[in-house]
Amino acid sequence: MPTPADEGFEYIDLFAGIGGFHAMLKHANGKCVYVSEIDDNASATYFSNWVEPLSADDRPVLNRDITTAAPEDETVPIEVPAHDVLAAGFPCQPFSKSGAQRGMDETRGTLFFNIARVLKERRPAIVMLENVRNIAGPRHRYEWLTIIRTLRELGYRVSDRPTVFSPHLLPPKRGGTPQIRDRVFILGTYIGADRVEQELAAGAAPDPVVKRAPVDDWTPDMWRAEWILDSDDSISNLGDYELSEMEKTWVNAWDDLIHRFRAATGTKLPGFPLWSAEWRRESTVSAEELDALPAWKRKIVLKNIKFYEHHHALIDSWLADHPEFADFPNSRKKLEWQARELESLWNTVMHFRPSGIRAKPPTYLPALVAITQTSIYGPRQRRLTPHEAARLQGLPRKFSFGIQRDAASYKQAGNGVAVGAAWHVFREHVMRDKADLPLSLVTAVERAELAPPVAVSAPPSLRPNSDSA
Template sequence: MPRAPFKYADLFAGIGGFHAMLDHAGGQCVYVSEIDREARETYTRNWIEPLPVRHQPVLNTDITLDTPEDLPVGVPEHHVLAAGFPCQPFSKSGYQRGMDEARGTLFWNIARILEERTPAVVLLENVRNIAGPRHRHEWETIIRTLRELGYRVSDTPTVFSPHFLPPHRGGTPQVRDRVFILGTYIGRERVREELEAGLRPAVTVARGPVEGWQAADWRSEWVLDADEAITDIQRYRLSAQETAWVNVWDDLVQRMWSSTGMRLPGFPLWSDEWVPERSLDAAELDDLPPWKRQILVKNARFYDANRRVIDAWRKDHPEFNDFPASRRKLEWQAQDAASLWETVMHFRPSGIRAKAATYLPALVAITQTSIYGPRRRRLTPHEAARLQGLPRSFNFGQQRDSASYKQVGNGVAVGAAWHVFRTHVLRDAADLPKELVKAVLEADLNPVGDALSSEAFAAVAHDAEQPKAS
């Protein structure tokens, strides 16, 4: 195996989203830290065991063990440090040095490694709220700490989602806004000089479509496996009860279309609140939060406008009254879809939500797995991994599906991370090791390989060949 152009450390590594993109650029992973046993086993199965023993990274179970306060860190030298770190409250005891304020949090452990190893690039990922008003102190502490350690870093968070990228740039059909923090090591003195001169780097990438890609052109099925290729597919099919819930609501969709030529409205439909508006008690409404008052009024007006259709529908479906309360609620966000069975659905505690079958909501660590209506089943863990940009060869072994879904929901979207990292390296190329820059910029724009089906690229190519309307 030839010498790698750069080395990297993968902290809070999950199941290897950062590994996938840095491996794509030819990097060598020298250190991995992940505290969750099952996630660590998944990472090891997919990224470590296939390597020759002499090229396997150090595998750590707890980053705090390798970042003692008064001893050298146990992390090898590396050029890139990547970490999807947890967000924790920081000390607010005055405006102290960033490192002091971060003490006691896992960001402090990252800072200890940066302080001692000074990798050329740091790439951090977190949920969008880390840059929100409720976490302003945490955000300011992170930026101040990185600058004190000698890293050029933007005040402005980079927020990006994989659904903004076209397939050939590593996009996937998932809305997943995440904050990325990218820093280049230039030394404390130069950081101070640039700040005093007003030279503050702008946001790395803008939150928006790349190369004019239209997010509505995504198709959820581009990450799906053929049903016949899925072992024990019955586990993912909807139950008879779940199918009944959808069928009854879908009958209302059809009746509304036949009667009014319109789909259901976009506000939450609470069937238990379908009463004439005149029956609403104004005093009781005034005591409610504005959002709830608005929903009740809208539902009453919806009932008044469509009473004949609704009453006939409920009469024909007496079983509807026995549905769980959360299944007597529906949120239609599927625009002009002709049927619930043409949408992507989620069975949520707040009701059934239906979206157009273009791109999917963000995968989350809790299990509210997307239901792909045309196939009447949930996404499998393997398909969820592909939604994050992981290859078809990625596997979870024999572990529980619930653990696999959780791991994917906690993961990083490979294409989005690669896009912001590559853009950062291109912008700061003059201050980065030449081998690192060369490796990153010569790597293919698409780091996700075969995560998407061939139909995705064929459809995009076909659209590109069509003449544009004048």
């Protein structure tokens, strides 16, 4: 007969996206009993990866609109079943300031209200919310305070300071990935409103559950972006991600300038944005022209003028050898060199941005975003594939977007939850608050491996015991 410690736990996944929370809670042997995701494409991806493989008896209830399952009308029963953990990557909606200090009532008309209603009715042991970094910034100070106050009124012990964490701060053996993706996590343990009040009166509000700092002896520069790449020969449509001949022309032209500059000066390019349109002699620039510019732009323009003044012979020779440069799009006539001492653009990770070509060391990558500017891995002269974007989020190797358009897949990956970062924060929260949590939940988390199934092909010494996924 199973003991209480062997029963595991049940969770619900709201604003579920493609299943980042599902991946990390399944890792702890949690059972998903309810899923809500309004986007049809994301819901289909979630279903095919996480629900379809389950037997009929083990499948969660599926919902497309949480406002219908937990409506504002509190006389209508909610449709969400009992659970131990509520996880939600909820949208940040502005709250009206006209009802200041009215707690849960202030959240009406926002999607946070629907979460709060579920918490009020079901009282799960843990609530875990994820949002962008700015939710705890000065522009959203009121929303932040309303969320924290509401959770406390509902009986949850929460910090009034945000837990901010990124997967690049974790080593591979703890589920990290080479992506700098700062996200705010709000974690609460249900202890009842009276006890919350007592703890606050005693000055015992908890600190953020983890610090935004590297874990163990890890340093982010130890990452290598290539660890999340699939082998090129495993990508059936590799040509879809390889740079076009025109894109290679852009890179090769700038790469030649990098080589020439290093050969002539013995140093790297400067770190400020290089704007070729501003390469002119100081004598041709009037004070009136500069004064008319915003301060930030004037600073960059002056640096480019001085750069050209000091190196005009080299630059003029380079431009003469690259007449094609004159026909580049304006955004490709700009370069942001942030690749330190690397000697070639082809050794960097690049992004083709409206502000120019940005080059960084091939260590950790910028945050995936739900728009364009997919990272380009220079050594392979191609963009990351959607499958690699999913791996960058910590999803297992077997994860698939199916046959949908790449644009939808990149969007879903960019909107997702970083599995390793979420797991680390959740695990630390459970370990800290285990005296106030169900034994079965604590035991399940303690028994789980230190990292979810590894999406990273790091050297063996940096991996956990198993890298099967």
